[in-house]
Each structure stands twice: as C-alpha cells, then as structure tokens.
Amino acid sequence: MRRMALTLAIGFATTAAGSWPLAAEPAISFSGEEKATILAHGPWPPSFVPDPSNRVSGMVDAVALGRRLFFDKRLSRDQDRACTTCHDPDRFFADGRDRSVGLARTDRNAIALANLRLARWFGWGGAADSLWMQSLRPILDVRELGATAEMIHTRLAADGDLAARYERLFGSNLASDPPELVLVNCGKALAAFQETIVTGRTPFDAFRDALAAGDAEGIARYPMAAQRGLKIFVGTGRCSVCHHGPNFTNGEFDDIGVPFFAEPGRVDTGRHGGLAELRGSPFNLLGPHNDDPLDAAALPTRHIEPLHRNWGEFRVPSLRNVARTGPYMHNGSLATLRDVIRHYSQVDIERLHGDDGGRVVRPLRLSQEEQADLISFLETLSSPLSTPR
Amino acid sequence: MPTIRGLHARCATPGGGAWGALRGHLARLCGIAAVALPAQLLGAAVACSPPEGFHALSSPDAQIAYRWEPERLEVGRFFAVEVIVCRTAGAREPEGVTVDALMPAHGHGMNYRPTSERLGGDRFRAAGLMLHMPGRWRFTFDILHGGGRTRLSRDVDVQP
Numbered sequence: 001m002r003r004m005a006l007t008l009a010i011g012f013a014t015t016a017a018g019s020w021p022l023a024a025e026p027a028i029s030f031s032g033e034e035k036a037t038i039l040a041h042g043p044w045p046p047s048f049v050p051d052p053s054n055r056v057s058g059m060v061d062a063v064a065l066g067r068r069l070f071f072d073k074r075l076s077r078d079q080d081r082a083c084t085t086c087h088d089p090d091r092f093f094a095d096g097r098d099r100s101v102g103l104a105r106t107d108r109n110a111i112a113l114a115n116l117r118l119a120r121w122f123g124w125g126g127a128a129d130s131l132w133m134q135s136l137r138p139i140l141d142v143r144e145l146g147a148t149a150e151m152i153h154t155r156l157a158a159d160g161d162l163a164a165r166y167e168r169l170f171g172s173n174l175a176s177d178p179p180e181l182v183l184v185n186c187g188k189a190l191a192a193f194q195e196t197i198v199t200g201r202t203p204f205d206a207f208r209d210a211l212a213a214g215d216a217e218g219i220a221r222y223p224m225a226a227q228r229g230l231k232i233f234v235g236t237g238r239c240s241v242c243h244h245g246p247n248f249t250n251g252e253f254d255d256i257g258v259p260f261f262a263e264p265g266r267v268d269t270g271r272h273g274g275l276a277e278l279r280g281s282p283f284n285l286l287g288p289h290n291d292d293p294l295d296a297a298a299l300p301t302r303h304i305e306p307l308h309r310n311w312g313e314f315r316v317p318s319l320r321n322v323a324r325t326g327p328y329m330h331n332g333s334l335a336t337l338r339d340v341i342r343h344y345s346q347v348d349i350e351r352l353h354g355d356d357g358g359r360v361v362r363p364l365r366l367s368q369e370e371q372a373d374l375i376s377f378l379e380t381l382s383s384p385l386s387t388p389r
Numbered sequence: 390m391p392t393i394r395g396l397h398a399r400c401a402t403p404g405g406g407a408w409g410a411l412r413g414h415l416a417r418l419c420g421i422a423a424v425a426l427p428a429q430l431l432g433a434a435v436a437c438s439p440p441e442g443f444h445a446l447s448s449p450d451a452q453i454a455y456r457w458e459p460e461r462l463e464v465g466r467f468f469a470v471e472v473i474v475c476r477t478a479g480a481r482e483p484e485g486v487t488v489d490a491l492m493p494a495h496g497h498g499m500n501y502r503p504t505s506e507r508l509g510g511d512r513f514r515a516a517g518l519m520l521h522m523p524g525r526w527r528f529t530f531d532i533l534h535g536g537g538r539t540r541l542s543r544d545v546d547v548q549p
Binding site: 033036037039040120240241242244245250251252253299300302303304305309359360 | 500
C-alpha cells in the first residue's frame with residue numbers, strides 16, 4: 001500500500017512537473033519579495049465561482065447548450081462560420097493567425113479562450129464587462145459573424161430540439177421571447193460553456209507549490225533555465241507588475257509600445273474605443289440583462305474612469321499557455337515568443353502614450369542568454385486544456 | 390496572501406482655508422473620543438482615539454480615522470474605505486470626503502473613480518477603489534469644506 005502511494009505520488013509529480021529532469025545545479029536564490037511574487041502566481045487551478053450576472057452560469061444544461069451553439073454556424077449571417085472559426089478547440093481556442101478573418105479581416109488577433117471566468121473585462125479593448133456580453137460581439141460584428149438578433153431568433157425557433165433545451169434552461173419560450181432576449185440568452189449559454197475552458201496545472205505550478213511547501217526536491221525538478229527566467233520575470237524585468245496573480249494578468253490594460261495603426265491612416269484606439277463601446281451598449285452590466293440581484297458584478301463598470309492614457313492601451317493578456325497561442329499582441333504583429341522578448345528588451349518608450357513615462361515599461365536590455373531563460377520560463381506555463389463539465 | 394503595511398502619514402492642506410477658532414471643550418464625535426484640545430484652526434491638532442478596527446491619520450490641520458473594507462487590500466480586488474472625520478465641538482460639519490490613490494513611482498493612479506457617500510454625521514464611505522498593481526500606493530483623503538479641502542495622505546505598500 002505504501003509502495004502504491006509512493007508510486008502515485010511520483011507519478012503525480014512527474015505529470016505536474018511535465019517530466020522535467022532533476023536539475024543538477026543548486027536552485028536559484030530568490031529574495032523574499034521575489035518569493036512572495038512567485039507565490040502570488042498561484043495556487044492553480046482556482047475554484048469555480050459562478051458569474052452572478054449570468055443566472056445559468058455553472059449549470060450543466062447551460063454548458064451543453066453553449067457548447068452546441070459554439071459550433072453552430074446558424075449564428076453567422078451566411079451560416080458558414082461559427083465561433084470555432086476563430087476559436088478552434090484544436091488551437092487552444094485561438095486561430096493561429098495574426099489577425100482573425102470572419103466576413104472580413106479584422107484588426108485584432110483572436111484571444112485564446114481559456115480561464116476567461118477570471119476576467120473582469122473582455123476583448124483587447126475591454127468593450128465587454130461580462131463573458132456573456134463578449135459572446136454577443138462577434139455574432140453581431142459585421143466583420144466577424146455578421147448576424148442579427150432577428151436572424152438568430154428565426155433560425156433557432158425553427159429547431160425544435162434546441163428550442164426545447166432553451167425553454168428548459170431559461171424557463172421561457174424561444175419563439176415568443178423577443179429576439180434581443182434570445183440573443184442575450186444565447187450569449188449566457190455560450191459564456192457558461194466558455195467558463196469551463198480552463199488551463200491545467202503546469203510545471204511552474206508544481207514549482208510554485210514546492211516553493212510554498214519548502215519542498216527541495218520539488219523545487220529542484222524545475223529546470224534551471226526556467227528558474228533564471230522566472231527571476232527576471234518577477235525581478236528586474238518587472239513583468240509580474242502587470243502579469244500578476246494566478247492567471248498572470250492584472251485584468252487591466254496597458255500601452256507597451258506596439259503600434260496601434262490598424263492600417264495606414266486608421267488607428268485602433270484600444271481601451272479608449274472599448275470603453276466608448278461598452279458605455280453605449282445595451283448589453284453592459286448597467287443594463288436590464290444583468291441577472292445579479294446584488295448588483296455587485298457591475299461595480300467595475302459603475303466606477304470605471306476614462307483616462308487620457310487609455311488611448312492605445314490594450315488588454316494585459318494571461319500568460320498561461322502563452323507558448324502555444326501565438327502570434328502575439330493585439331494585432332498579432334509578433335510571431336514568436338522570441339519576438340515578444342526582443343520587443344520588451346528594446347521597447348521605444350517614445351512610442352508610449354501612458355502617463356508613467358516608461359517607469360513600468362522600459363527597455364530591459366536583456367542579453368541573449370537572459371532572453372532564452374525568459375522564454376524557458378514562459379514555456380513552463382503550458383498545459384493541456386481541461387473542460388471539467 | 391497579499392498584505393498591506395501602512396508607512397507614514399503625509400499631510401498637507403492644498404485647499405487651505407481657515408476653519409475658525411476652536412472653542413469650548415471636546416466631545417465624543419461620531420464614535421471617536423476626542424482627548425486633546427488646543428488649536429487655532431478648526432480641526433487642527435485634534436487627537437482622537439479611533440474606534441476598534443480603524444487607523445488614525447492626522448496632520449496639524451485635521452485628523453481622521455479610516456478602515457478598509459475588506460480589511461486586507463489585495464491587488465485586483467475592489468474595496469471600500471470608511472472614513473470618520475475627527476471634529477471638535479462646534480466646528481463646521483465637513484461637506485464630504487473623497488478618497489483617491491496613485492502610485493508615485495509609476496506616475497499613475499487607479500483606473501477607477503471611487504464614489505463617496507455620507508453615512509451620517511462625520512462618517513463617510515468611499516467605494517469603487519481597486520489597485521491594479523502591487524507596490525507603493527499613496528492614498529489621499531480630502532476633507533471638503535466651504536469650497537476648499539484639507540488633504541491627508543498615507544503611503545501603503547501593497548504586497549503581491
């Protein structure tokens with residue numbers, strides 16, 4: 001029995017740590033502050049907390065309906081595209097393109113759909129304040145799926161099985177519900193499905209937990225190059241100032257000097273435009289479709305302050321599975337992680353619009369070895385996706 | 390778990406404005422027991438004992454007590470702050486209290502604008518604060534009165 005337990009323990013450690021060889025060299029020394037920052041990147045995975053603005057969040061039937069809609073081409077104008085066109089499950093729910101192509105080429109890279117239940121804002125510009133609202137945007141966007149609420153209402157009402165599932169879940173008749181409500185409810189089912197897309201435990205998580213427990217063997221399993229990269233990440237690189245917490249993002253927006261011209265003469269204003277869209281939308285959490293009886297979910301929306309520096313700011317993305325979800329940046333302009341690290345190493349602070357004057361983002365001037373170490377660390381944030389329900 | 394550590398109080402009166410002479414004796418005000426008196430300006434050098442769970446913050450011109458809700462500040466989590474203005478007997482009632490925060494090292498503030506409400510008497514509550522980065526944040530508490538303001542500030546290190 002004891003042998004079996006030991007075998008299981010070793011098997012778990014090997015799986016969690018990604019079969020990394022034991023490091024021969026001594027572990028990197030982390031300061032107290034660096035260690036605290038590392039520990040703040042976990043534990044992982046977080047427990048599930050239903051979205052109070054979505055009354056079907058976490059419900060099995062909602063997840064099933066949402067999964068079905070996610071693959072359903074009837075949500076597109078010409079019934080030839082679905083959510084999966086740009087969020088392919090075989091590509092970590094991204095598409096591998098620099099900019100996504102729907103009915104037209106868009107200005108932005110498809111964000112990999114994982115761990116979205118932890119987000120506060122959605123989309124590169126934060127134009128949505130809930131996952132269900134975000135799920136409606138590509139359906140209605142004329143460059144993406146280009147559908148309308150009326151189209152979806154008519155098509156889904158003609159599907160007896162789907163209409164029955166809808167009625168069981170939402171307690172109302174799809175055919176007699178107003179088209180806008182049907183659209184919103186589709187968004188809520190889509191959100192319930194997407195909430196289940198979670199990245200699994202990574203070699204970094206095993207290291208982080210070993211560090212927390214003072215487990216020298218567990219610490220030693222983490223590759224030295226990754227440890228050196230991690231030290232840069234939480235130390236001189238200041239990466240964890242924005243890529244903070246268990247999901248490696250503070251959930252906010254920043255300008256990191258990536259050009260924001262979508263094409264010559266046309267600017268993607270990022271957070272600036274996202275806020276304008278959010279405020280003008282009937283689907284935001286200040287509107288009638290928010291299911292939260294305590295109205296707590298709308299707190300960020302109610303208090304958001306438009307700022308001068310929002311111009312050209314884009315979402316701080318999660319770094320979990322970052323090595324598998326390129327290209328990078330809001331416009332997919334950087335093809336590889338090496339390009340990303342080089343960008344931060346050489347960033348031109350004259351291009352920054354932010355108020356911080358380059359005090360957070362400034363050129364890191366990393367050596368080739370340091371860049372390689374940082375990439376080694378980022379590669380340890382990879383894991384398969386898990387969809388528990 | 391992230392922790393918070395108060396550093397030192399920084400006090401200023403950017404709005405200026407005399408609050409009038411202090412007269413009489415101190416009284417218990419809004420849950421704060423006032424225990425010291427001599428001052429020339431209203432609110433000046435008033436020593437109060439903050440209620441349980443509150444932190445005291447004072448300048449030569451004003452004193453407040455405040456508490457975070459929830460008590461522990463965390464990066465990325467919204468919170469509120471309850472503020473009690475320590476006022477001498479007969480002094481004019483403050484018109485309001487506003488709270489803000491910025492990161493001096495980065496040159497930026499919060500991404501959110503807190504809203505303040507009066508809970509009654511000299512008690513106020515500001516909600517909608519969120520610190521989106523770890524590091525040193527400077528909180529400012531502005532006591533509004535007669536078109537001016539008296540500012541108190543405190544630096545706080547918000548741990549990762």
